Amino acid sequence: MEPIIKIEHLSKEFKLKDTTVTALNDVCLDINGGDIYGIIGMSGAGKSTLVRCLNFLERPTGGKVYIDGRDLSELSERELREERKSIGMIFQHFNLLMQRNVIDNVCFPMEIAGMKKAEARRKAMEYLQIVGLEEKAKAYPAQLSGGQKQRVAIARVLASDPKILLCDEATSALDPQTTKSILQLLKEINQQYGITIVVITHEMAVVQEICSHVAIIDHGSLAEHGTVEQIFQAPKSREAKRLIYQGYEKVTEMKGRRCVRIVFSENSSFEPVIANMVLAFKLPVNILYANTRNLDGVAKGEMILQLPEDRAAGDKMIAHLKAARLSVEELIDYVG
Amino acid sequence: MWDKAVIMMIIEGIGETLYMTLISTLLGYVFGLPLGVLLTVTDKDGIRPNAAVYKVLDTISNIFRSIPFLILLILIQPMTRAIVGRSYGSTAMIVPLTVAAIPYIARMVESSLKEVDHGVIEAAQSMGASNMEIVLKVLITEARTSLIVNATIVTGTILGYSAMAGTVGAGGLGDIAIRYGYYRYQADIMVVTVVILVLLVQIMQGIGMMLSRRFDRRRA
Numbered sequence: 113m114e115p116i117i118k119i120e121h122l123s124k125e126f127k128l129k130d131t132t133v134t135a136l137n138d139v140c141l142d143i144n145g146g147d148i149y150g151i152i153g154m155s156g157a158g159k160s161t162l163v164r165c166l167n168f169l170e171r172p173t174g175g176k177v178y179i180d181g182r183d184l185s186e187l188s189e190r191e192l193r194e195e196r197k198s199i200g201m202i203f204q205h206f207n208l209l210m211q212r213n214v215i216d217n218v219c220f221p222m223e224i225a226g227m228k229k230a231e232a233r234r235k236a237m238e239y240l241q242i243v244g245l246e247e248k249a250k251a252y253p254a255q256l257s258g259g260q261k262q263r264v265a266i267a268r269v270l271a272s273d274p275k276i277l278l279c280d281e282a283t284s285a286l287d288p289q290t291t292k293s294i295l296q297l298l299k300e301i302n303q304q305y306g307i308t309i310v311v312i313t314h315e316m317a318v319v320q321e322i323c324s325h326v327a328i329i330d331h332g333s334l335a336e337h338g339t340v341e342q343i344f345q346a347p348k349s350r351e352a353k354r355l356i357y358q359g360y361e362k363v364t365e366m367k368g369r370r371c372v373r374i375v376f377s378e379n380s381s382f383e384p385v386i387a388n389m390v391l392a393f394k395l396p397v398n399i400l401y402a403n404t405r406n407l408d409g410v411a412k413g414e415m416i417l418q419l420p421e422d423r424a425a426g427d428k429m430i431a432h433l434k435a436a437r438l439s440v441e442e443l444i445d446y447v448g
Numbered sequence: 449m450w451d452k453a454v455i456m457m458i459i460e461g462i463g464e465t466l467y468m469t470l471i472s473t474l475l476g477y478v479f480g481l482p483l484g485v486l487l488t489v490t491d492k493d494g495i496r497p498n499a500a501v502y503k504v505l506d507t508i509s510n511i512f513r514s515i516p517f518l519i520l521l522i523l524i525q526p527m528t529r530a531i532v533g534r535s536y537g538s539t540a541m542i543v544p545l546t547v548a549a550i551p552y553i554a555r556m557v558e559s560s561l562k563e564v565d566h567g568v569i570e571a572a573q574s575m576g577a578s579n580m581e582i583v584l585k586v587l588i589t590e591a592r593t594s595l596i597v598n599a600t601i602v603t604g605t606i607l608g609y610s611a612m613a614g615t616v617g618a619g620g621l622g623d624i625a626i627r628y629g630y631y632r633y634q635a636d637i638m639v640v641t642v643v644i645l646v647l648l649v650q651i652m653q654g655i656g657m658m659l660s661r662r663f664d665r666r667r668a
Contacts, residue, residue, distance in 0.1 A: 193576040
């Protein structure tokens with residue numbers, strides 16, 4: 113299947129007075145239709161630049177972006193504007209027109225598309241229903257809460273009937289509860305309308321909540337990418353590990369000891385693996401951390417164990433855990 | 449001395465002052481608004497950066513703004529004569545007043561439009577809006593409150609200029625104040641015209657503020 117978004121050797125440099133800043137460096141990524149693709153990284157890693165290269169709000173200085181097989185760099189200004197109508201975007205600060213009321217904000221993209229006013233308003237009400245804000249049609253953005261503003265922005269995006277939706281830190285200005293409800297709404301939109309969603313975030317929790325795939329951006333380069341499950345079970349790059357181990361503050365105190373991180377999938381949680389291992393080896397292990405995370409609707413258990421001092425025994429234990437078909441990795445290069 | 453003739457003269461003066469001020473401001477906006485838009489759009493953070501165009505417009509508007517109004521008035525007298533046919537009287541004064549207003553208005557418009565949140569412009573771009581649509585439907589609409597407030601300030605300034613033009617026979621309240629108060633030592637007439645000028649500015653300010661509030665939807 114042809115990916116809906118194909119990024120090839122994408123680079124973006126910004127020329128400042130006397131220096132050149134490389135925001136993106138040779139990024140290659142395929143995003144398939146229907147995915148919810150997370151792009152995660154620290155602030156300044158280049159993820160916002162990356163998402164702006166997907167609709168050419170920023171023109172890349174190198175490489176190509178294909179949307180549905182069309183090379184964006186070959187489009188004229190007019191063709192590019194047409195293409196953008198099928199690529200919606202929502203933002204951290206919502207970016208609503210403050211002098212227009214809710215329904216007129218939703219009408220805006222239809223106005224640009226040249227739709228008749230009456231029809232646009234009728235459709236706008238439908239979109240407001242989808243996001244659950246039909247009662248606020250006449251309100252102005254200043255009268256709405258952050259979550260409501262983002263819902264209006266989502267209704268406005270739906271109004272241009274996009275095939276792709278880019279979310280630039282769309283929940284970063286919202287409280288955890290509102291974040292959850294907005295993410296839920298995005299997921300529904302993805303499932304009901306088949307819109308491919310690209311989620312830019314610095315929060316692993318957001319990726320875990322809704323994404324099927326994730327790419328990790330570090331200093332402008334793609335550090336790692338794959339399904340959320342793969343990355344969560346066995347992060348390879350340093351940046352991926354850092355993001356996944358964000359919650360392990362306490363473990364850093366045990367730095368220098370030999371620790372492993374194990375991830376339980378659904379089937380392995382029925383067996384008392386750790387208890388059985390301790391009985392089998394007659395050696396204690398120290399449980400430093402245990403948690404269950406919700407990965408795209410599936411519960412995943414994770415645990416950090418401190419192994420016995422004896423190296424050989426530790427190796428055997430790792431082999432034992434692997435034999436139980438758990439995902440196991442040593443936290444040797446984890447330094448908090 | 450407060451006979452009918454003087455009262456008529458003052459009423460006529462008010463009329464001339466308003467005529468010069470409002471027509472010049474209006475004409476000023478006809479040219480200054482597009483110029484302000486161009487300055488905003490071609491600036492390096494604008495939606496269509498063009499360093500050459502920006503630099504030229506920027507320099508021209510700075511030059512014209514730095515010439516004192518009275519000097520400008522005299523400098524462009526040949527142009528005034530060419531357009532209106534004479535260089536004195538209220539209609540003739542509309543020419544220098546408009547010329548003085550244009551760069552000032554362009555700057556005011558530029559500063560209003562630059563207040564518009566860049567994110568909103570970006571959102572419109574992401575929806576495939578053209579630059580023209582962004583100017584009309586985003587920049588001017590979102591900045592309207594600030595544009596109205598600034599138009600009020602502009603009108604007040606032009607009113608002040610029109611009074612200054614009184615010294616060279618522009619007609620209007622400034623002319624009366626100078627002729628009677630300064631040349632004939634009739635301070636009472638001067639005081640009256642000054643009070644009327646103050647009232648006019650106050651009224652315009654009041655109307656401007658009311659309009660800007662009425663059109664502002666940003667408050668909860």
